[in-house]
Amino acid sequence: MHLSTLNDAELTYCTNVHAGESLAEVRALVREHVTAVKRLVAPSIPFGVGLRLAAAAAEELQQPQALAEFRAELADLGLYCFTLNGFPYGAFHATRVKESVYEPDWLSPARARYTRHLASTLAELLPQGVSGSISTVPGCFKPNAAAPEAERAMAFALIDMVAVLSDIARSKGRHIALALEPEPECFLETTDEAVRFFEQQLLGRAALSRLAEAADLEPSQAESVLRRHIGVCLDTCHASVEFESPLAAYRKLGAAGIAVPKVQLSAGLRIPSATPEALSRLHAFADGVYLHQTVVKAGAELRRYLDLPDALAAPPEPGAEWRVHFHVPIFMRELGVFESTQSDLLPLLAELAQAPSCPHLEVETYTWDVLPDEFRNVPIEQAIARELGFVLNALGSAAAGRA
Numbered sequence: 123m124h125l126s127t128l129n130d131a132e133l134t135y136c137t138n139v140h141a142g143e144s145l146a147e148v149r150a151l152v153r154e155h156v157t158a159v160k161r162l163v164a165p166s167i168p169f170g171v172g173l174r175l176a177a178a179a180a181e182e183l184q185q186p187q188a189l190a191e192f193r194a195e196l197a198d199l200g201l202y203c204f205t206l207n208g209f210p211y212g213a214f215h216a217t218r219v220k221e222s223v224y225e226p227d228w229l230s231p232a233r234a235r236y237t238r239h240l241a242s243t244l245a246e247l248l249p250q251g252v253s254g255s256i257s258t259v260p261g262c263f264k265p266n267a268a269a270p271e272a273e274r275a276m277a278f279a280l281i282d283m284v285a286v287l288s289d290i291a292r293s294k295g296r297h298i299a300l301a302l303e304p305e306p307e308c309f310l311e312t313t314d315e316a317v318r319f320f321e322q323q324l325l326g327r328a329a330l331s332r333l334a335e336a337a338d339l340e341p342s343q344a345e346s347v348l349r350r351h352i353g354v355c356l357d358t359c360h361a362s363v364e365f366e367s368p369l370a371a372y373r374k375l376g377a378a379g380i381a382v383p384k385v386q387l388s389a390g391l392r393i394p395s396a397t398p399e400a401l402s403r404l405h406a407f408a409d410g411v412y413l414h415q416t417v418v419k420a421g422a423e424l425r426r427y428l429d430l431p432d433a434l435a436a437p438p439e440p441g442a443e444w445r446v447h448f449h450v451p452i453f454m455r456e457l458g459v460f461e462s463t464q465s466d467l468l469p470l471l472a473e474l475a476q477a478p479s480c481p482h483l484e485v486e487t488y489t490w491d492v493l494p495d496e497f498r499n500v501p502i503e504q505a506i507a508r509e510l511g512f513v514l515n516a517l518g519s520a521a522a523g524r525a
Contacts, residue, residue, distance in 0.1 A: 123169070125163065125164050125169065125170065125510070125514075126208070129355070129447065130167060131381045131474070131480035131481075131482075131483055131517075132170050132204050132205070132252070132482045132483065133170070133483045133484075133485075133510065133513060133514070134169070134171055134172040134204070134205070134482075134483070134484055134485070134510075135159065135172060135209050135479055135486070135487075135506050135509065135510060136172040136174055136386070136484050136485065136486040136488065137151060137152070137155070137171065137172060137173050137207075138174035138207050138209075138210065138214060138486065138488045139360045139486075139487060139488045139490050139502065139506070140155050140502075141214070141215035141216065141491075142174075142176075142179075142212055143178050143179065143214075143507065144176075144178050144179055144182070145178070145179040145182040145183060145188060145192070146186070148173070148175065149192065149195060151395065152171070152195070152196070152199065152201070153199070154197075155502070155503060156169075156171055156199075156201060157199055158503040159503050159506050159507055159510075160199075160200060160201065162503065162504070162507035163390045163507050163510050163511065167183055168200050168201065168202055169200060169201050169202075170201075170202055170203070170204045170205075171196070171201050171202065171203045171204075172203075172204075172205045172206075172207065172482075172484045172486075173203050173205075173206050173207070173239060173298040173439060174206070174207040174214070175206055175207075175208070175243065176211065176212060176213075176214070177211050177212060177232075177236045177239075178208065178212075178315075178384070180240050180243060180508065181239060183239070183243045184242070184243075187274060188277075189243060189246055192247075193246060193247055196247070197320075201250070202247070202249050203247040204248060204252050204253070204254055204255070204482060205243065205251075205255045205256070205257070205332075205384055206240050206243070206244050206254075206255075206256045206257075206280075206373045206483045206486060207256075207301060207484075208236065208237055208256045208257060208258045208484075209223070209257055209258055209259055210223050211223075211225065211226060211232075211233070211236055211410070212402075213479075214488075215411075215420060215491060216387055216411070216491070217411070218287045218410060218411060219241070219411055219412050219413070220411075220412065220413045220429070221263055221307075221413055221428075222260050223412075223413070224262060224263040224266075225263075225370070226257075226275040226281045227259050227266060227368065228259060228261050228262060228264035228275075228279050228280060229262055229266060229269075229272060229275055229276060229279070231419035233258075233259065233279070234279050235282060237256065237258060237283055237300070238283070238286055240256050241256065241286055241290060241298055241300075242290075243257065244293050244296075244298055245290045245294050245298065248296045253297045253298070253299070253383075253482075254296060254297065254298040254299070254474065255298065255299050255300075255301055255355075255383040255482050256298065256299075256300050256301065256501040257301045257302075257303045257355040257384055257386070258300055258301065258302060258311055258315060258355075259302075259303070259308070260302045260303050260304045260308045260311075260316070260321045261273075261302070261308065261309030261310050261319070262276065262307055262308070262309050263307065263308060263309070263382065264307050264308055264309055264311065266309070267309040272309075273309075273319070273323055274323065274328075276309070277319070277323035277324050277329050278329065278332060280302075280324065280352060281324065281329050281332050281333045281334075281336065281348075282336055283352075284300070284333055284337070284347065284348055284351045284352050285333060285336035285337040287299070287300065287350055287351040287352075287399040288337040288339070289349050290338065291351075297350070297351075298351070299350065299351050299352060299353055299381060299383035300351065300352045300353075300383075301352075301353050301354060301355035301381075301382075301383045301384045302316065302352070302353075302354055302355065303354070303355040303357055303360070303361055303386070304354065304356075304361075305318050305357065305415075305447075306355070306360060306363055306415035306417065306426065306447055307413070307415050307426070307428055307498065308365060310417060311364065312364055312366060313354075313370075313371040314374075315376050316354050316375070316380070316396075317374065317380065318380065319377045320380050321378070322467040324348060324352065325345065325348065325415065327487065328342040329348075330333040330345055330348065331344070331362060333347065333348055336494055338442055344525075349379060349380075349381060350381070351381050352381070353375075353380055353381030353382055353383070354375055354382055355382070355383065355384045355385070355386060356371055356372055356375070356382050356384075356385045356386070356481075357385075357386040357388055357486070358385065358386065358387055358388050358389070358463070358466060358467045358470060359386075359388035359389055359390040359447065359449055359463065359486075360390075361390075361466070362390055362392070362445060362447075362463035362466040362467075363390050363415065363416075363445045363446065363447045363463075364417060364424075365417060365419055367466060367468075367469070368385075368466055368467060368469075368470040369469040369470040369473055371470055372385070372470055372473070373380040373473075382481045383481055383482060384481050384482040384483075384484060385470070385474070385481045385483055385484070386481070386484050386486040387452060387467060387471075387483055387484065387485045387487075387509075387513060388415075388449045388450055388452065388467075388485070388486045388487060389449065389450055389451070389454070389462040389463045389464045389466075389467060389487075390445055390446055390447055390449065390450065390462065390463045391404075391407065391444075391445065391446040391447050391450060391457070391461075391462065391463075392443070392444070392446075392460065392461040392462060393443065393444040393445075393446075393461070394443055394461060394462050395441050395442075395443065395461055396438060396440070396441065396442045396443070396444050397441065398438075399459060399469050400459050400460065401434065401438060403458065403459055403460075404430070404434065404442050404444075404446070404460075405434065406424070406494045407430060407446065407494065408429075408431050408434065409429045411491075411492050412448075412489060412492065413420065413429055413447070414429055414430040414446050414448045414481075415427065415428060415429065415445050415446075416429070416430050416432070416433035416444060416445070416446045416447070417444075418433060418439060418442050418443070418444050418445075419442060419443045419444075419445075420441075420442040422483040430446055430448070433446075443460075445463065446494065448489055449486065449487045449488055449489045450487065450489070450493065450497070451463050451487050451493075451497070451505055451508070452464060452467060452485065452487065452509050452511055452512055452513070453508050453511075453512040454497065457497055458489050458496070467509045468516060471513065471516040471517055471520060472479075472516070473495040474520075475517045475518075475520035475521045476520060476521070483513065485506070485509045485510060485513065487505075487506075487509060489501055490505065503509070
């Protein structure tokens with residue numbers, strides 16, 4: 123029985139909200155935080171975990187004994203793992219992360235090695251009959267994609283990873299899909315850019331030929347294998363910050379035949395009309411840890427800023443709408459003078475509740491530690507449980523409306 127009980131959908135939250143880079147730290151946060159969340163939302167059934175494994179922990183888990191001990195501990199705690207966050211490679215808390223979160227990228231062999239470690243680990247943690255997913259960097263930080271042949275190089279590195287996942291499926295009977303996560307200021311920033319990359323690069327003749335050779339496939343099999351093992355992780359905050367409807371993005375990917383193995387359920391900051399008071403209070407969200415890309419809509423024009431301080435330093439556009447890549451709890455429709463993009467999330471949840479099959483659903487509000495104090499006045503486990511409850515209520519209401 124899954125937490126969502128809906129179309130066999132898997133629902134969890136991402137442990138990137140908790141600090142922990144080494145395997146010992148990951149095991150500790152599972153015992154302290156994940157089990158506390160389980161007691162609140164799934165006390166009598168197994169609880170699926172969305173693990174964030176940094177490169178250090180993933181490396182340690184290549185040791186068979188360490189992996190066996192970790193798998194046994196998860197089982198003892200009533201937990202199982204079905205999805206991994208393979209986006210942040212290194213330290214992700216209490217230090218300056220900013221644009222270094224994209225390094226190493228898919229132009230670097232280190233990214234491929236790290237992702238292979240994640241795949242081999244997940245193949246051992248997955249329960250029989252449960253599919254797995256790994257979310258990853260959407261290629262690279264946008265400026266790095268300008269180099270000649272960068273797109274082709276990233277496509278070929280991803281094709282080689284698909285070959286690894288295809289081999290895992292054949293040899294271990296475990297299906298795992300890699301999911302590229304579009305994000306503002308990245309190579310894949312919008313849904314249109316993701317569709318173009320798939321159609322022009324990953325599904326191009328050279329890439330499919332490389333896959334057929336690397337995975338020992340008949341050429342006629344290459345496209346279907348690629349579509350099964352690589353797709354897009356739709357982060358609803360990222361889409362909303364780009365002024366994209368997450369529902370429209372989901373439908374556009376489906377129309378293009380691009381899989382969505384995972385949806386990260388998240389909400390960003392929205393300022394419907396940039397008043398002096400709102401902009402003044404927005405400084406409280408400009409922390410020194412994470413990159414908070416900002417998109418300002420003035421009329422029909424979208425102006426993009428790499429980070430919130432850059433946007434705040436620009437000449438203001440009276441009445442413009444601002445959207446900020448700052449993940450806030452999804453149950454918060456309003457945050458003082460601000461709004462969240464929660465209203466963009468709800469139509470997608472309604473559609474997923476009525477779909478014959480559903481992607482992995484993962485609540486991802488990793489910025490809890492840097493959220494202004496007035497918005498985090500409860501223990502983190504209670505906030506996570508409330509987010510999961512919000513999703514369950516939205517799915518349940520939509521399913522009841524269908525009936």
